[in-house]
Structures are given as C-alpha cells and as structure tokens.
Amino acid sequence: MFRDKFKSESYFKASIPGIVNNIKHSKAKTLQFEVQLKEKIPLVNYYNIANGILIYIKRAYSLGESVQDLVSPAKEMITNYTKSWYPDADYSDGGDIPYSEFLTIVSIGVLLDTREELTTLHKLVKEVGYKDHLIDFLFKYVDTSGGVSDHLLWPDDKASQKLKEITQSTKPEAPKLIGEYMANDFYTKENFDDEYNSHKRNDNVYDGYWSFEAAALVKILNVDDSSFKDNPYYPHDMAHFEGTTDAVPATIFGPDKSPSGNGKTQPEPDQSKKKWWQFKKGADCTLT
Numbered sequence: 199m200f201r202d203k204f205k206s207e208s209y210f211k212a213s214i215p216g217i218v219n220n221i222k223h224s225k226a227k228t229l230q231f232e233v234q235l236k237e238k239i240p241l242v243n244y245y246n247i248a249n250g251i252l253i254y255i256k257r258a259y260s261l262g263e264s265v266q267d268l269v270s271p272a273k274e275m276i277t278n279y280t281k282s283w284y285p286d287a288d289y290s291d292g293g294d295i296p297y298s299e300f301l302t303i304v305s306i307g308v309l310l311d312t313r314e315e316l317t318t319l320h321k322l323v324k325e326v327g328y329k330d331h332l333i334d335f336l337f338k339y340v341d342t343s344g345g346v347s348d349h350l351l352w353p354d355d356k357a358s359q360k361l362k363e364i365t366q367s368t369k370p371e372a373p374k375l376i377g378e379y380m381a382n383d384f385y386t387k388e389n390f391d392d393e394y395n396s397h398k399r400n401d402n403v404y405d406g407y408w409s410f411e412a413a414a415l416v417k418i419l420n421v422d423d424s425s426f427k428d429n430p431y432y433p434h435d436m437a438h439f440e441g442t443t444d445a446v447p448a449t450i451f452g453p454d455k456s457p458s459g460n461g462k463t464q465p466e467p468d469q470s471k472k473k474w475w476q477f478k479k480g481a482d483c484t485l486t
Contacts, residue, residue: 202260203430204397205404210261213402217257221250222452241282248279251451252303253405260406265439269310274451276307276315280322290327292351298389301332305414308339309433311441316340332358332411335365339418357383364415372419376412377426384409384431413437 200207228243251271258268287293307316320337329347337344352358360379367375385407387394396404409431416423416437427434 200260200262201433202406204407205260207261209404210257214254214257214261216402217250217254218451221247221254224250225452241284244278245282247451248275248282248303249299251275251278252299252306255306256405256408259408259433259436265310265436269312269441271450272306272310273312273315276303276312276319279303280315280319283322283326285322285325288327289323290329292330293326293328295328297330297351301336302410304333304336305410308336308414308417309410309436309439311439313340320344332361332365336411336414336418339414355388357386357389361411361415364419369419369421372415372421373423373425376416376421376423377429380409380412380426380429380431384412407431408433410436 202210224243224246228239228247231239231243252275255268255271255275258271259265283289283295289295304316304319307319316337317340320341323333323337324344329349330351331347331349334344334346338346350358357379360375360383364372364375364379383389385394390396390407393403397407407430409429410433412431413433413436415421423432423434423437426432
C-alpha cells in the first residue's frame with residue numbers, strides 16, 4: 199500500500215532503481231579495495247553504503263514496501279554504518295557525525311528489531327565516548343542495564359526540547375506530547391534545512407518525511423498512538439512491527455563480503471545537516 203502523502207507513487211517507482219544501483223556500485227568499490235587492490239578500505243566507503251541504504255529504506259517505505267522486507271536492508275545499513283566509525287577515535291564532542299542521520303538510523307534499528315546490529319553499534323558508541331541523551335535512551339532497547347547521559351549535544355533545538363519532555367513524561371501524558379511534537383515540531387524549516395519542501399522540487403532528492411524517532415519512542419515506551427496514528431509523518435505500521443523468525447531474504451544490493459579493514463579517510467558530512475534531538479534525563483524506559 200502506497201504510504202507517502204506528499205509525492206506521487208510514480209516518483210518513487212522511478213527513483214528507487216537508481217538508488218539500488220548506487221548502493222551496488224558502492225559495495226563493488228569496497229570489494230575492489232579488499233580483493234583486487236589488496237588495500238585497506240577507506241571508511242567513507244562503508245558510510246556511502248550505509249547512507250545509500252538509508253535513502254533506500256525511506257523511499258521503499260514511502261512506496262509501500264512491506265516492513266518485513268526492510269529488515270535485511272536495515273541490518274546491512276547498521277553494519278556498514280558501524281564500520282564507518284574510527285574505533286580508536288574520541289567522539290566525546292560528537293565528532294563529525296550528522297546527528298539527525300545517526301538518530302534516524304538507530305530509530306529504524308529499534309523499529310525493525312535489529313538487536314544484534316544495534317548491540318554492536320552501541321558497544322562502539324560507548325567505547326569512543328559518544329554521549330547524547332536520546333541516542334543513549336534509544337539504545338536502552340538493547341541494553342537495559344546501561345545509563346542515559348544527561349549530556350545534550352544540541353541543547354537549543356525546539357524539537358529536541360519536546361523530545362526530552364516526551365522521554366520524561368508519564369504514560370498518560372506521552373500521547374498528547376508526541377502528537378504535539380509531530381503536529382508542531384517535526385516538520386519545520388529549522389529541522390529540515392534544505393530538505394524542507396523537497397517534495398516540491400523537480401530533482402530526485404525527496405525521500406519522505408517520516409518521524410522514525412517518534413515511532414521508536416512509541417515502541418520503547420509502549421505509548422498509545424491512536425490519537426495521532428493518522429498523522430502524515432508517523433510510520434504507524436513500523437511502530438507496531440514485530441519481528442519474525444522467518445528467514446530474511448538475501449540482500450538486494452549484491453554480494454556482501456563484510457571485510458574488516460580500517461582505512462584513513464572519514465566521510466565529510468554536511469554540517470548544516472546537524473540538527474535537532476538531544477535530551478537530558480530518563481534512564482528508565484517504562485512510563486508509569
């Protein structure tokens with residue numbers, strides 16, 4: 199069932215094959231370093247694969263792909279994203295990680311129940327000293343024993359303040375706060391920067407406006423979402439997805455070797471993309 203409310207179905211059908219081809223090209227390039235050139239793999243290659251799969255997941259979900267069929271791409275996305283971090287670097291200041299992208303990737307991992315991949319990423323995040331309240335809060339999904347930092351990477355964003363309020367709310371309060379967040383704080387020029395109104399452009403840049411972070415909080419906090427389930431930004435069926443034990447289809451992005459070499463290059467993220475979502479307190483994920 200087609201899900202997007204802002205762009206035509208034909209747009210997504212026409213654009214997704216190109217995204218898949220770009221991912222296959224990035225994977226082939228990565229294997230070339232490992233197999234043909236016998237060189238260490240630049241970490242930017244892993245980032246490019248993860249970023250491409252993230253775009254694919256957003257567009258495939260917008261088009262109406264079944265949530266189950268997005269599990270395998272999500273696992274591959276998180277695995278490659280984890281490999282794009284320097285394991286011996288200090289990320290205590292946030293590093294060069296585009297925050298909104300990081301939060302989206304972790305949120306999708308929660309929604310699609312990619313526990314093994316999230317656990318590996320979480321271990322690395324702790325080792326490199328990355329601290330942010332909401333990231334920590336989402337990782338409680340796979341590590342209930344871990345603490346939640348009070349540190350705010352982006353303390354002045356209005357949307358971040360609202361999300362902080364949600365994480366600290368009681369169960370009766372949460373539905374109203376999440377509804378307000380998506381109605382007033384999610385889709386704003388401040389949050390989306392150059393992606394704002396991208397559905398009105400004629401180029402191939404629109405991925406869909408989905409509040410995966412709100413859905414992840416709904417899942418973790420077990421919030422009643424009936425009052426906002428029809429919000430055009432809310433991925434309702436993903437929030438209620440329950441993983442199955444069925445075999446997951448092989449990747450659609452070509453052969454995967456999953457090499458472990460560390461390179462010397464790091465992606466150069468667009469700093470203007472760093473925006474929203476940072477929090478303060480709430481180690482206990484259970485609302486009362």
